[in-house]
Amino acid sequence: MITRRLPVGVLASGRGSNLQALIDHIEAGRLDAEIRVVVSDVKDAQALERARRHGIDACYIDPGPRRTILTAEAEERYVQCMRDHGVELIALAGFMRILKERFLAAHAGRILNIHPALLPSFPGLQAQRQAFEYGVKVSGCTVHFVDAGIDTGPIIIQASVPVRDDDTVASLSERILEEEHRIYAEAIQLFAEGRLRVEGRRVIIEGPRVEG
Ligand code: GRF
8 A cells, every 4th residue: 555645844943953854753764744845944954955865845035134033925835835735734943033924824733843842931032941941851852833923823732841950051952853854744744644733722632542
């Protein structure tokens, strides 16, 4: 039987370790997806390099002059690129810009993000540091749908990571990252299987859940 592979577009601004994890899960046959394109707002993002190494289309698309958002014209170019590649799901993987109406409307209910904290605690930048400095005993990561707010969309999966007394921001971030690499693929697989049902703020996972 040939399984249908969900066509995914990844937006990334930096190192691209989450992108790499998705590629690895796909290549190992654990994720029924196909990354059609990786787009970055940063010309020399390592994520673009990783994509090219795996034969995936990789493009820098000029975000325009604003620092935290894409201009309307830039959003249009991003939307067009996703359309040209037949993308059905967008995965944000360390994409450092807030998406606005044009992009959100074009992909309603089809954009996911990975965040390195247990939302709704510590949204925004440097979430691992925020949690560490606050003194929490448990942190973790969250995969959620993207809405117009900053890290506010309905939560799909979370994984917890205990904070140790001898942790530093770096060591905690590293353990959180391992969990990110696991649950992002798990969430995308659930999406690919059509098993995510959004009821208001709640995301119901339909069918039997195989814990990884
Ligand atoms: C990750 O910590 C992710 O949770 C956050 O940005 C970081 C991206 O890391 N949104 P990478 O580029 O995937 O290595």
